[in-house]
Amino acid sequence: MAEPPDLEHARVVVGGLGLMGGSLALALHGRCRRLAAWDTDPGAVEMARRMAVADQVSIDPLEVVPQADLVILAAPVRAIIEGLRQLPAMHAGEAVVLDLGSTKAEIVLAMETLPTRFDPIGGHPMCGKETSGLESAEKGLFHGARFALTPLSRTTERARRLSVDLVRAVGARPLWLDAETHDAWVAATSHLPFLLAAAAVLSTPEEAGRLIGPGFVSTTRLAASSPRMMLDILRTNRVPVVEALRRTRQELDALEGLLFREADSELTSRLAEAAARRQRLLQRADGGPAR
Numbered sequence: 001m002a003e004p005p006d007l008e009h010a011r012v013v014v015g016g017l018g019l020m021g022g023s024l025a026l027a028l029h030g031r032c033r034r035l036a037a038w039d040t041d042p043g044a045v046e047m048a049r050r051m052a053v054a055d056q057v058s059i060d061p062l063e064v065v066p067q068a069d070l071v072i073l074a075a076p077v078r079a080i081i082e083g084l085r086q087l088p089a090m091h092a093g094e095a096v097v098l099d100l101g102s103t104k105a106e107i108v109l110a111m112e113t114l115p116t117r118f119d120p121i122g123g124h125p126m127c128g129k130e131t132s133g134l135e136s137a138e139k140g141l142f143h144g145a146r147f148a149l150t151p152l153s154r155t156t157e158r159a160r161r162l163s164v165d166l167v168r169a170v171g172a173r174p175l176w177l178d179a180e181t182h183d184a185w186v187a188a189t190s191h192l193p194f195l196l197a198a199a200a201v202l203s204t205p206e207e208a209g210r211l212i213g214p215g216f217v218s219t220t221r222l223a224a225s226s227p228r229m230m231l232d233i234l235r236t237n238r239v240p241v242v243e244a245l246r247r248t249r250q251e252l253d254a255l256e257g258l259l260f261r262e263a264d265s266e267l268t269s270r271l272a273e274a275a276a277r278r279q280r281l282l283q284r285a286d287g288g289p290a291r
Contacts (some may be wrong), residue, residue: 004069004096004119004158007165009033013068014054015061017044019129020100021074023136025053029171036064037171044134050290051134053075070162073099076232077107084110087118098123098166101187103152103178103237110154119159122150122179124186125172130224146285150179173287187240193246194230195241197223207270 004010012032014025019038025037025048037043048057058064065071068091069275073080080101087097097120101107104122111120127145129136147167151160167174177185197220204216234241258267 004094004162005033007032007070007162007169010162011036011067012068012070012072013037013064014072015039015065016073016075016079016100017041017048017053017057017134017137019134019136019141020070020125021027022048022051022076022134022168023139023141024072024100024125026051026137027141028166029054031169032070033042036068038064041149044046047134051137053134053137061090061191066092068095070096070098070166073097075101075102077101077103077236078232079105081110084114084120088115092116092120095119096121096162098163100125102146102190102233104182106144106236108150108152108179108291116154119154119156120157121159121163122148122152122182123163123167124148124182125167126151126186126190127172129148130221132226132229142169142287145172146175147172148175148177150177150182184236184240184243187237187244188247190232191233191237191241192244194222194225195234195245196248197221207228 008031010032011034012028014021014028014035014037016024017037017192021037021039022044025035029035029052034056035054035057038058038061040059041049045057045059048054050084056064071087072092072105073083077082080099084097084099084107094117096123097111097114097118099111100106100123102124104124108122110186111122114120120139125142125145127141149160149163151165200216201220201223255267255270257263258270258289
């Protein structure tokens with residue numbers, strides 16, 4: 001494979017103009033030689049043109065993909081996998097391929113089947129909102145976020161450098177992981193919190209809504225996420241999510257037991273450990289003192 005250009009001189013195409021793809025296009029616009037994007041939703045394409053998210057926006061990937069040096073797939077996981085299947089018919093030349101999918105194992109497996117003229121690498125920025133769609137996109141969405149990069153055995157050093165350039169250009173921080181580790185970690189830090197938020201909402205009597213405060217609002221924010229999007233994520237990360245649920249159920253059972261037995265000293269100790277662990281987790285997330 002020929003040396004891909006650096007980001008400044010690369011022709012970049014973003015496939016998918018929802019929250020993530022739209023935000024990435026906004027953040028990349030003006031930072032590469034040419035930026036194009038496509039989406040199958042005519043409404044999203046029209047909005048993207050009004051917002052000037054890219055130099056060219058199309059409903060037809062064949063209008064923008066063939067000349068790309070870097071193809072970025074920003075869609076739900078199963079749509080990304082389907083896009084990878086279709087990519088060889090759309091692009092006859094060489095290109096680096098990056099995705100923004102929320103789970104990585106199935107995507108990386110699909111990337112392995114790409115012809116050798118493609119240089120694939122998995123990616124997942126740890127940012128987002130409970131709202132979706134281009135109307136929720138914002139240029140600064142990636143700023144300060146961890147951006148996981150999951151290389152394949154075939155991923156070249158050139159693709160690694162281009163990916164890191166992109167991550168830093170949008171203000172994010174690269175983190176190199178294998179796909180399996182990534183999926184295990186996000187099961188605990190992203191997918192489990194969504195299910196816990198959903199469970200908290202579903203178990204709350206509607207009449208209690210008159211006494212909802214900021215704690216309930218912040219704790220259950222993720223329950224407002226798109227069910228269709230979250231089902232796609234959960235189905236492609238089923239085993240790690242089930243394991244995260246099992247660990248959480250054990251902790252809940254233990255806390256319930258301490259509360260039932262009125263074991264106040266042990267319960268206080270366990271809650272203090274939770275507060276301390278949260279601080280340690282945030283320190284690791286920030287790479288410095290906890291916020």
